[in-house]
Amino acid sequence: MKTFRTYSIKLIFLFFLVFQGFSQEKEAVELPEYSKYKDLGTKTWINTYGNIRIGKRLFWDAQTHLRLEETEATPFFGQVAQVYNRHAIGYIHSKYFNVRLGGVLRLNFNTDEASTDRNLVPEWRIWHQYQFAQSLASMMIYHRIRIEHRWTQGFAENSEYIFRNRWRYMFRMKIPLNNHKLKPKTFYVAPEAELIMQSGKAVVASPMEDLRLTSTLGYILTPRLTVAAGAMYSQGQDLKNGGFFKHSWAMRFHVYYSPDFRKVKNKLPEIHLTD
Template identity: 25%
Template sequence: MNQPLRLLFAIGFLLSLHSSISQTPTQPEEKQISSSTGVWLGLYTKYHFNDKWAYYGEYHIRRRDGFEDMAQVYLRFGATYTIQRYLDFTAGVVLPFYWAPDQNDPNVDNVVPQYRLWQQAVLATPFEHIKVYHQLRTEQRWRRDYVKDSPYELTHRFRYKLTVYVPLNKPAFENHTLFVSLYNEIFIQAGKSIVYNHLEDNRSFVGLGYNLSEQFQIQGGYMFTFRHRGSPFDYEKRHIFRLSLYHHMDLHLNRHREERDIPIH
């Protein structure tokens, strides 16, 4: 091969190599972490029909950027079966509605629903002065992007939550008990569209609660979450104030108060 041809091949190879390198996406040297704030308001209900069966419901309004923008309306419904005194099982459906972050983008739907099935087991391990609960929850989620006409995809989520209640002004939990509420919850997701973000979220909460009566309880506090945002290096810290009201009622007359050892959440 003569010298001009060799030179042409060399130039062509270098141009091809440069094009390949320039098209390779660059990744940051370290993970990117953003921060946000929010307010979550919730109502939790549990209504017993008999000693074994109960209706379970959760209803949430979630705001982001403090209280400025709507984030979600979250509706969870289920039927609870008491397996034994310290163990409940619940299954049902969830219908959350998500508000797109950019409401002025003409290419997105401003509000997008999801469709879920869910199952949950709650195990109580009561001690003399505190209560500890283990919650294992699974969800099958049909969800899509905010972009218009995006297809729904099925993903799976697995959640474990450890909750501790410590009474402050009384030796046991009864009417007018002020207590500390602590929990940590880990979220793991799976599915065809989940490539590297299997550890979805970790939530920690600390707050105060008060038993208003046998049927009503209120809790408020601070929740910190650290979650994955969909890329290998993009994460978010969320600082969220939570205020929740709990309503627990027996719809039959033969159930004894001391038998209700499983919480309504």
């Protein structure tokens, strides 16, 4: 946990630097007198998470997310909002710590039904993640720090890419319901809270990009396949004006799979890692 503490301290220090940067920027955006919530949005996220073992300690993290959004007529899944392709190479340091580094190609669909701009623009990211796991009684607790460097552009023709950093911390628990531990044929509840901060030239008064509060109910089918579904409430500052807060409800559906195509003889001695 010492490592974790060091990371946290570094992170907090980084936040201070970022905030100092904000205070020096000057923008002609008028903040409202009181913070204001925009209209509540509804979304549906359908996510697949793949962890494919490629070596004793290495794995390929392959995620594909489909995010839907409401339209005037249809709540939750009226239109496609984004398609994610998130990939990384991960390294399992131990049962309790792993890291990964990779890239994201996100396809952003123009969800403004009135807009006449481009319908689809790509967004690029480089991301790295540090996840700590610990067991507590029958449940598991996870601390996830994810740092993303993202290049986004607007839907308008020839719009420039803007660069931002995202600073994400997530706290998550997985609590088995019908077993004394997480094992196949087990239902579990996973409450999670993730705070996403951002920084960059374009970020002036809206460092809190998102706060996501999620709860899912999962079921471990086999050691290699788990499904989960849940609800998420999220809120965060509008990039253009920090005085305005977006907030939404989302239904989330997840599939977690972790195949291992290695030959049995290569696999056997390494299964236990260092435990």
